[in-house]
Amino acid sequence: MKINKISKSGTLESSDIYIILMPNENGGIEVELESLVIKQFGEQIKKTIIDTLVELGVEDTIVRAQDKGALDYTIRARVETAVKRAQ
Template sequence: MKIMKPAKAGTFESNDIYVMVMPNEGNGIELELESIVMQQFGDEIKRVIMDTLKGLEIQDVIIRAQDKGALNYTIKARVETAIKRGCE
């Protein structure tokens, strides 16, 4: 899959994550993460995002995420939705 346009998914509500993706042609994956639980779960959130990108075979993307305490399955769903919207 290839990101063709900017896209987003999620909200800024509690227990959710807002994800924006943008094309990053030939420059790999750039991840910017803000989280209210960064100290405790920052590495886990990044792992879930990177694993989801790997599963979708995304190699060039700028991804910005603002987490408000989302669980892993919510993070995965929001990333996948944003990616699919960006590939249309």
């Protein structure tokens, strides 16, 4: 699946994550992450985002994520919602 339009999901509230998906003209999946806990959990957050996109069959997208302490299931839900909104 290719992302053809910008889509958003989530909030900037505590324990949530705000996800923006955009088309990537250069190909591949790129993740830009801002987080309060990036030093401790940044790699795990990126992995969860990428794994969810791969499971959904998404290719060629740029992800901008602003994390406020979201747990894995919240991250997955926000990414899935943004993907569905991009269809």
